[in-house]
């Protein structure tokens with residue numbers, strides 16, 4: 001089984017992901033149950049426009065409220081789901097929860113675009129576009145309110161096939177973002193041929209850009225590349241005001257990170273959004289004056 005994974009050349013062997021270890025087997029059984037028993041839920045992290053200071057979207061981040069283990073972070077079980085065929089149902093559940101929330105926001109008169117993370121394996125599922133279209137219809141949500149985030153490494157697993165699937169999703173009006181950009185190795189030629197509207201700079205560069213000049217240079221390069229290709233640049237992992245100011249000065253389009261807000265459950269997100277005062281004005285940011 002592991003040999004099969006390795007032959008794909010994309011999932012290097014990691015003993016912690018060995019589905020035969022007792023610990024993993026028990027977590028796997030638990031995950032099957034979690035899908036049944038509603039133990040999975042989403043938190044939402046706001047994305048804020050650096051040109052208007054307004055909330056312009058939210059990223060849905062998966063959480064598992066395990067009855068014994070407590071809150072299990074996605075890094076601890078998404079890879080397991082990927083290696084065991086559970087990723088299809090898992091992604092479907094995430095989309096279902098996310099689109100139900102988008103529908104509620106729209107009904108409250110506060111529509112907001114949601115970003116949902118896909119796994120590498122999801123890009124090998126030729127029916128994904130049909131599945132997503134079905135869920136959009138079921139929830140009565142316009143495709144423009146959904147953005148799918150894919151990482152560079154997920155695309156690299158089978159670039160031609162991924163590009164084909166992404167084109168079909170894009171043709172249905174769904175937006176595509178490249179997540180963790182800069183950490184992988186997408187060629188510029190490939191990027192040009194992908195129906196992408198957003199590059200998310202990997203947070204490993206953003207969190208250290210104030211202290212590490214090469215990280216700062218990488219962030220600025222990705223912003224410039226985005227703009228040269230007509231894409232929007234998003235910085236994730238914005239943890240302090242100085243980073244936010246630098247990103248604004250570099251004409252980054254959107255910021256996301258703990259400095260703005262941690263990911264929150266839906267209720268907390270709504271309260272946070274209602275109270276959001278906007279960002280302070282700068283020479284490049286004309287903010288609306290609320291009387």
Ligand code: C2E
Nearest residue numbers: 061062073074075078094117118119237238239257258259
């Ligand atoms: P990601 O998509 O790059 O998501 C951003 C991660 O950075 C999230 O971690 C978020 O909580 C964290 N983050 C946000 N702002 C900051 C900050 O200012 N500082 C720091 N240090 N971290 C920040 P999280 O929620 O633990 O998710 C980790 C990864 O798990 C995600 O990375 C994504 O790759 C994956 N993931 C999360 N939800 C899903 C899902 O529904 N489906 C799939 N396939 N993967 C998911």
Ligand code: MG
Nearest residue numbers: 059117149179
């Ligand atoms: Mg993401």
Ligand code: MG
Nearest residue numbers: 179180200236
């Ligand atoms: Mg990311």
Ligand code: MG
Nearest residue numbers: 151179180203
């Ligand atoms: Mg990541």
